[in-house]
Amino acid sequence: MSTSLTYRDAGVDIDAGDQLVENIKPFAKRTMRPEVLTGIGGFGALVEISKKYQEPVLVSGTDGVGTKLRLAFELGRHDTVGIDLVAMSVNDILVQGAEPLFFLDYFACGKLDVAQATDVVKGIAQGCEQAGCALIGGETAEMPGMYPAGEYDLAGFAVGVVEKSKIITGKTIAEGDVVLGLASNGTHSNGYSLVRKIIEHSQADLNADFYGRTLAAAIMAPTRIYVKPVLKLMESITVKGMAHITGGGLLDNIPRVLPEGLTAELQAGSWQLPKLFEWLRDAGNVAMGEMYRVFNCGIGMVLVLSAQDAEAATRILTEAGETVYRIGRIRPQLVGEAQTLVV
Template identity: 75%
Template sequence: MNQPKDSLDAQPTPSAPPAPPTGLSYRDAGVDIDAGDALVDRIKPLAKRTMREGVLNGIGGFGALFEIPKRYKEPVLVSGTDGVGTKLRLAFDLNRHDTVGQDLVAMSVNDILVQGAEPLFFLDYFACGKLDVDTAARVVGGIATGCELAGCALIGGETAEMPGMYPDGEYDLAGFAVGAVEKSRIIDGRDIASGDVVLGLASSGIHSNGYSLVRKIIERAAPDLDADFDGRSLADALMAPTRIYVKPVLALLEKIAVKGIAHITGGGLVENIPRILGDGLSAELDHRAWPLPPLFQWLQQHGGVADAEMHRVFNCGIGLVMVVSAGDAAAASALLAAAGETVWQIGQVRARAEGEAQTVVV
């Protein structure tokens, strides 16, 4: 059967090809390379303030080069790494980013100090979902301040912008320090004996541990964080940066034979001091030997926290513990006080009874 001519000629009109998609950039995916470059430019002068002997190159290379000072005869490298914990959550809530960088440095340099090590250099890692250059620069400014206080160089780091990994306005921090100590002068607690004296150096506040409990107490108490608290705002007290003990302690080690040092971090007094004690020894601490700072009194009162829990969560006003012989206690205390530290004789080492804890607070 013949088709009508018009039907044969009516062929479908081909559709136009789809328009090519608009080209994507890294910025479209949420990563701003220009912002990262701007941050590096802001960081360079901050890092320059921390330069010291041994630095062979600074910020910008693929790897940071550092030469161990030639004054070391048998150098042993000591390293430590840490973060700031949930204190960051409080920093986000209060929009306070200037001091958490010092916290980051302190947690690592104080840790390696306890073995007698001089911190040599520090590297940081800053991760966020969207890079805010001003916020990141404030954080790194605090890191540089911490490095200056510790006498170590900020010689590198990493800024990671990872869209979708962190909520807007939030970030995470990590860092590590490397130090050196003469092999013959490593402090490991092996010489601690019954009768030795325990010295406590004052903390600057909560430091960077126990903030999950701190935030829970704040949630329960609902205080006015801007109200006056012991001469400053409660927010200032809560965010006070971790004290860095490096320079006074290193100076003391040149004059006094310190037998053991403990950095009072997570685990508080009762779990950190045993890390430097032999199995047959216990540290007996007298809680009346030093005042419980007002901030810890506030936390205990508003949280209904038991004494035992306070001692195993918080530093309770003692940020660093040192063990010396009874004959060196007075001289060590005087030297530390002259260097600006507040120090108390808080206890003594004695033989440990069977089944007894290695730290006893009486």
């Protein structure tokens, strides 16, 4: 060949990647913690464990955003999916009592759009600020031919730490304990294959007004991050078990923390089904049993604690900005009965 080929000719722009790193450094800097020794820019990031822990145990979690990204592409909304990405991992490790320490992201695309990617990573940094964890690095992969123009995929990885004696396992949950539910921001990051099917089936106008905002804004509201209020609660109240309500909804997530032989009986009327879930139910003619198994239905995080602690816990969480519902109780499981029921 007489022409000298470059990486850019092959579809990879190194300069664009470098520019993205420079763009996100100010956002990442705001998330730093004292434990971080080296952050973005190196081959690896160094983080030490705080000396306040006597027997520190690391807790890790990883996740993505799922098909909510398809709506992000269609709507051109890339500023909040990064919050979703962080929330899915940090809320997961929180349920074992862990304080998130740091987060790493993976952003993959066919051709890097620096402005678009900056919006996404800015959202990731916002999520990390909400969770109190450091964004210490990640990977941006530009892979020509792998993704359609304007599209990308996201994955995230979080690591937290918990004192060994304070790990929350659910094993102390007992009959008579109370189930508290913390309100969600909406559909969070689960069930979007069904959400998209309902939109298609109903031919919904996503730009239409939906109780003071567009339907698109309601559907794309980012996942709520519960880390700081719940960590504050655990300073004074013993939380026996927690469940992050993600894929599998209320019915499949709560049993993951229940001891054998116990059931969480939830009262359907103890919290108001948010308007978005009413719309999804009605527009898609979705049975409530399916709604409870697919969506969070307005409850993004569930806490189980002693009845004597329920009032104090509700007060502490409310003062921290959470909307709290007393949604059920723990009782013995009957033969052939599911471990979570909505009655």
